[in-house]
Amino acid sequence: MGKKNDKQEFVAHITPRSEDFSQWYTDVILKTDLVDYAPVRGCMVIKPYGYALWERMQAELDKRFKATGHQNVAMPMLIPESLLLKEAEHVEGFAPEVAWVTQGGNEVLPERLAIRPTSETLFCTMYAKWVQSWRDLPMKYNQWCSVMRWEKTTLPFLRTSEFWWQEGHTIHATPEEAQEETLLMLDVYRDFAENVLALPVLTGRKTDKEKFAGARATYSMEAMMQDGKALQAGTTHNFGTNFSEAYGIQFLSKEGKLEYAHETSWGTSTRLIGAIVMTHGDERGLKLPPRVAPIQVVILPIAMHKEGVLERARALKAELEAAGLRVELDDRDTYSAGWKFNEWEMKGVPVRLELGPRDIENGVAMSMRRDTLEKKPLELDGIADTVKALLDDIHNTMFEQARAFRDAHIYTATTLEELEKGVQNGFVKAAWCGCRECEDKVKELYNASTRNMPFDQSDMPSDKCVVCGKPAEKLIYFAKAY
Amino acid sequence: MGKKNDKQEFVAHITPRSEDFSQWYTDVILKTDLVDYAPVRGCMVIKPYGYALWERMQAELDKRFKATGHQNVAMPMLIPESLLLKEAEHVEGFAPEVAWVTQGGNEVLPERLAIRPTSETLFCTMYAKWVQSWRDLPMKYNQWCSVMRWEKTTLPFLRTSEFWWQEGHTIHATPEEAQEETLLMLDVYRDFAENVLALPVLTGRKTDKEKFAGARATYSMEAMMQDGKALQAGTTHNFGTNFSEAYGIQFLSKEGKLEYAHETSWGTSTRLIGAIVMTHGDERGLKLPPRVAPIQVVILPIAMHKEGVLERARALKAELEAAGLRVELDDRDTYSAGWKFNEWEMKGVPVRLELGPRDIENGVAMSMRRDTLEKKPLELDGIADTVKALLDDIHNTMFEQARAFRDAHIYTATTLEELEKGVQNGFVKAAWCGCRECEDKVKELYNASTRNMPFDQSDMPSDKCVVCGKPAEKLIYFAKAY
Secondary structure, three states, rough: OOHHHHHHHHHOOOOOOOOOHHHHHHHHHHHHOOEEEEOOOOOOEOOOHHHHHHHHHHHHHHHHHHHOOOEEEEEEOOEHHHHHHOOHHHHHHHHHHHHEEEEEOOEEEEEEEEEEEHHHHHHHHHHHHHHOOOHHEEEEEEEEEEEOOOOOEEEEEOOOEEEEEEEEEEOOOOOOHHHHHHHHHHHHHHHHHHOOOOOOOEEEEEEEEOOOOOEEEEEEEEEEEOOOOEEEEEEEEEEEEEEOOOOOOOHEEOOOOEOOOOOEEEEHHHHHHHHHHHHOEEEEEEEOOOOOOOOOEHHHHHHOOOOOOHHHHHHHHHHHHHOOOOOHHHHHHHHHHHHHHHHHOOEEEEEEEEHHHHHHHHHHHEEEEEEOOOOEEEOOOOHHHHHHHHHHHHHHHHHHHHHHHHHHEEEEEEEOOHHHHHHHHEEEEEEEEEEEHHHHHHHHHOOEEEOOOOOOOOOOOOOOOOOOOOOEEEEEEEOOEO | OOOOHHOOOHHHOOOOOOOOOOHHHHHOOOOOHOOEEOOOOOEEEOOHHHHHHHHHHHHHHHHHHHHOOOOOOOOOEEEEEEHOOOHHHHHHHHHHEEEEEEEEEOOEEEEEEOOOOOEEEHHHHHHHOOOOEOOOOOEEEEEEEHHHOOOOOOOOOEEEEEEEEEEEEEEOOOOHHHHHHHHHHHHHHHHHHHHOOOOOOOOEOOOOOOOOOOEEEEEEEEEEEOOOOOOEEEEEEEEHHHHHHHOOOOOEEEOOEEOOOOOEEEEEEEEHHHHHHHHHOOOEEEOOOOOOOOOOEEEOOOOOOOHHHHHHHHHHHHHHHHHOOOOEEOOOOOHHHHHHHHHHHOOOOOOEEEEEEHHHHHEEEEEEEEOOOOOOEEEEEOHHHHHHHHHHHHHHHHHHHHHHHHHHEEEEEOOOOHHHHHHHHHEEEEOOOOOOOHHHHHHHHHHOOOEEEEEOOOOOOOOOOOOOOOEEEEEEEEEEOO
């Protein structure tokens, strides 16, 4: 099969970022075994390395959901058409991309069933059944599942017909509580993105044009990819009583009045894997954020055949694992050390430790950090603590590097020309009059959209809309987006 | 709303087991908030309490899968009809109960897509793509997901159109390795059932009639419910090269020959929640096995308004949680202590701790164990260790009680009359000639089926088949089954 030789070259097969960013992305995710194309149009298979990453992301998010009082549930994957039709704006937004089940076994169904594109309609139907009194509120539920949206153009992780996500759905007695929840979960997402994935994000409110179908207000976090495009990395929605009225979610208040509940929902998905790749990756392949990397440390024994080397490498692995680290010992004798170096760099493992006879003699392991490629001997004595500190430093360095890149690619525009130039390379910060026509015009002219309106509106670059010149209402970001 | 009074009676609303076992089961699972009926025919909604139980079960199983070298992946939920049709016996078994997607967005699909009833066809398609050489083997993957089988008669957890499960799929270079994997995973399931869920199970091989569609051999673990019926609680399958041949999973052996890989699959599902309820439950409701109970200890402060009571209860909770226990402090002032006692008993929490002013004075908490309803004061000093030991004792007691019940309801039969009588009350152990006609006859006459053939065949009660009287080949269990 000539496997050794074939594979020895494989890192070279990654298309350079500068040459074709999109091909670089596809090369990286396929060659590092994160994902593969499924035998169903527009769908993906998440491979073990990609799924292990997703599991770590799930664990970190789920911990935060539970710490903020949420519980997990499982809703069915199918939604009867009549249920989906109850909220007009919602169905208008989703119906064009729904996959329909029309036959069960040998029987043609009396009513079509949608594979969930999202589950507001199911949660609302159950909430209407479960809620009677103010005592039952709030209800704060979440589910982990996959959903289906029949997409025409797909790209693994970023846009596929089926994707994996979590969807939180909550109901509250008052508008204040619902708004608090909407902003709280946005902040949970921001914290997760920044402190776990090392992804700097801009949080703010979406325009009416860009908000979720059926929501009164949508908030998002937006990350910048290395090609300057925006990736919406998580959204939270305040529905007010829109869905409650459509689905009849009423409760008896403390004062004995029948009132509609206030609803929110919020979601993040396997898109975030795409965001990690496109934010941190380089010509060598992946750079995984240490806090979610399936393998945080790879140990490469050098001159494995020499007495004591493998034993010492195994002891090192055990020591690091006992300290809670995720460690791989690569003791394959079918590949050269150089080949292994390339492979683990490509796979983005944050720390490599080489351990050969001389290292052992000197009481050190030779470390290489994936983010800066810097090499340094580490004392074997107390190495678990050293590696933990190194992983934290890698996290911080990756975050700062991504933030510096982003900040260097945010442009302030006061004219359409500046806006046009800015969205070729990154985000544009501008003043906006608040009207839909200006959004449409920017989309049509430059294929860029409004991303969100930051909470801090103080840094307004002009008092006139960058598009139409009328009085400006909002500070807003424009960008091309995935 | 009169909520307090309404609810005060709710334990009484559980139908007695002896009167109507099936109604008792439905009452228990609905009234303890494990599950609800979904607005889609034959589907269920798993509520927070039920899902928390499933999460604990998933964590325990997943840990065991990873410890035996398996990795998780995600396959798509849809299967093109042409893929499903490749293995003839498999499609014959599943096609009648498949839900079909025929439309995506506004477009009628050129080929129908099945919502996965199980994912052999997808795993095999991907394995065929991923495997080249013996070096790539084994591949041992698993996924957690829901699957869809269009059932006519449904019962939450036990049989629903959609259910949640895990499905392991592995490929190996040799028949020996595949068989070893098939039996290893059966033993992982048995260990989980017995040592985590306190469910005694009988493991053995299925007959050809009862095996999985497309498998060469199916093994199962069978649990006995309190009505004497069997519940198949987990299965493992050895496919040999059946699927490899149909899907073209070939590899180059060490000797340079192109060979077909040997495949296995294995699954357990949310059925196990039904098994827990039907094995351990009683007139008061659920009895949850301590190692998966979402709440292991509920603390009920008595005379909460008295100074220091709530503070002490909170400290107790913190102490138990720090020891790794799952604890609920019920400090609601809207319900009476008696009502709370009933509720937590119904919900099956293994240990209740009451804490009132006098208890605090005496340095104790009054404990009640759900399995035996025995009450006993526990010293507050060192209580975390005491409670841990108590939970282990509850696990063992529940297991022994279930095993004693099961063993008392296994009947040996050497005549059809004995078989008939036996399957009214439990399992029947009998000698069997090995032919399909005898299985069909027992099914037709008594609505009982063969469950499995134990590995230890030494205890054969006769040398003649219990049905036809011809020479017996196998020791086998018969039972009515869910």
